[in-house]
Amino acid sequence: MAENIPYAYAPIKLNQIRLLKLVHHEASIAAVLKTFSLNEPLPPFHSLSYAWATDGTPLTKNWNILINKQELAVLDSLRPFFDALRSKGESLGGRWWWIDSICINQADLEERAQQVKHMQHIYCHADQVITWLGEESPDSNLAMTFIKHVDKISRKNYNIQELRTLLQTDEYRPHWTALSNLLSRRWWSRIWTVQEFVLPSSISFWCGNRNVSRVAVCRSISMADKCTSTGIKETPGFTYGNNRRRAWGLYKAMKKAGANVTLSLPALTAYFGSMKATDDRDRLYGLMGLSTDKPLLSVNYFLSTWEVYLRFAQAFIMRHKSLDIISFASIYDTPGDSSWPTWVPRWRTDNVLVIPLMVSQSPKTLIGNLRTPTALDVDPSISYSASGTIEATSQFEGSALLCQGVILDTVDGLAGSRHSQMVQSSTWNFKQTSCSDSSFSPTDTLVRTACSVPEELKDWFSWVMSLQIQGHSFESILRESLQAGVDTPGSTPNQDEYYHSTFFGRFFDTVIRMSMRLMVTRCGHIGMATGKAMKGDLFLLHHGIEPGKQGPSAWA
Known part of the structure; x- marks a missing residue:
């Protein structure tokens, strides 16, 4: 037939x-x-x-x-x-x-x-x-109804505390769970659907026989961002949805006449590095429709994944005379293949919180981030350039990158983490070193407030307390700084706001969610290192890497 x-x-x-x-x-x-x-x-x-x-x-x-x-x-x-x-x-x-x-x-x-x-x-x-989004489930209709309800509420002039009082109640607990389940559906985790969310002028979300608008979906995600005690912010689905919302906001701003807004392909691939893709080449190809630097890459499915990533990194370095892109190589999953160039980012990770890196905060737009346009104004007084005006001096030999730079220091000690044991620093002797002394900033005011200390912070302190920094343990340094006096706030801060909207919130993201490790160098400097760092690793300042700070909230 x-x-x-x-x-x-x-x-x-x-x-x-x-x-x-x-x-x-x-x-x-x-x-x-x-x-x-x-x-x-x-x-x-x-x-x-x-x-x-x-x-x-x-x-x-x-x-x-x-x-x-x-x-x-x-x-x-x-x-x-x-x-x-x-x-x-x-x-x-x-x-x-x-x-x-x-x-x-x-x-x-x-x-x-x-x-x-x-x-x-x-x-x-x-x-x-x-x-x-798929067929109807036991709570999908509740989620769709809740999205429309939140959309209506968001149009009213409630302040953030009034919104929390209204929506962070036991009555709405099933609704937040339903929304979380909806954001956990497979569609939200797929790399190709990012541009399909951002590009259209008109889009409608269907689940079973119900539908809602993109604006309503984005407002519900924004509300979830404010109502932090609901627990939805801790889910991968929220991160998938929130990054789409941010990318859409930047894309709309970019389309306005006279706008000076960019969406670089490195920024997009970095923020969406935990998205799922059947073909890893699509981690770049699937976002090209959104980016402003498409000429750096052409679509070619006859090339292998590592060839595509290699060509993209090479094109970035040659176009911009900058090595900023190689900073991402340290935070992505390694393929377990010795032939893969170690300086080429793989753009794939299971951790939804892998960025921003320092290079993502630069006032230059080579990398960029997904901050709202209003957060992108640069204060020249707080900008800096690690390598000055020196451009990258590099060349390629096959898949190898040859570049110039200056050795600054060496990793000497690493605090423990959830996944790693502590590596103690060497015995400090002031007479045997020519390194300059380091000053220690006062600890975060959390330690002097009535806020309860989360178990995660207690765990982290147990991992770092015995790390030696210039001959003193982290614990003794903390105690001395407290004895010296730290200003305490006049009133106990709102815990919900404090954990998610202050330095502590970023601290929590960095040391708990991203598993970054406190480290000390041979010269006594401290910083945060990735889980892959080892004692003896060198600190290098490559010519052509220019991190920079972006406004007073860049470190928040």
Whole structure:
């Protein structure tokens, strides 16, 4: 029978895309797949954003749709969406759709690469993008209702304390849990869906038969950011959603006339480094539609992952005469492959809190971050440049990077952490060193307030208390600073605000969530090091690395 003939894609030209239209059929789902030129006005169409596999299931194609009486195997994750379309009576309305797994011949690597270049155009020109989060679950309707409720509340002029009083109650505990579950769905963790969230002018989120707007979703995420005692901020789903919200805000600001806002590809890949991707090359390719430095990279699926990452790092260094990008190599997962260049960032981690690095805070826009435009104003008095005006002097020999710099110091001791034992520093002797003395800042006022000390901070203190710094233990230094006197606040700070909106909040992120380790150098300087640091590691100042501080809140 004709229905058993597998569908064969016709070749497509460089400036063309395919659109899909569902049509009447007695039993199966049937469709028309037609080619359109991007050089001419496209017909009105919707674009679908979805996860290729559902939560807990592999990527499979166990059903077909009919195109010209030929069978095209379709992802199982699309079937519930088509059922939802038919239940809404929208599938037979003659609307054109762009659905990537159907409209692109995924088996043709050259076509895939070419179509990736068109995705920005597609999502920007769709009259609407539908985000399919999946089928209804026991609490998904509650989450969708809560999003609309929070959207209404956010339009009123409540201050932050009034919002917390209103929403951080036992009555809303199930609602926050439902929202957390919704943000934990697979769609939020996929790298390709980031640009599909940011680029469209109009987007609607569907879950089962319910739908909400992007604005409402973003306002609910913003509210979760304020209502910190709900626990939702501790979930990966919140981080996935919040970074999308921030990227959307920057993208909107970037599109305004005269705006001086950028979204660099290194910043995007850094903030979204914990997102999931079936193909690691898509950690760069999947974000190119948002970035302002697309010429640094071309889409080529014939290159291996390490070749793509290597070429991107090389292009960055050559274009900007800067080595800032190599700073990211230390914080990403290592492939366990000795052939992988150690200076090339892999852009992949399971830790959702891997940044910002110092290079992400620079007033220069080579790297950048996802801060709101109002937080990007630079105060020249607090900017600095570690290597001055010296540009990177580097060259490449195959996959090796040859560069110049100055050796500053050596790692001498490392505090313990959740995953590592303490490595004690060498015995300090002032007469045997030419290093300058270091001063110690007063400890955070948390230690002198009535705030309860979290168990995580107690654990951290037990890891660092015996680390020797200039011949003194961390514990003795802390006690001496307290005896010298530390100003205490006039009243006990709000714990919820204190833990999440002050230096302690960033401290908590750094030492607990990111597992950074307190370290001391041979010259007695202190700092924070990644979990990969070892005693004897050198501190190098490479020519062409220019960290900088961005405004008075940069360290907050």
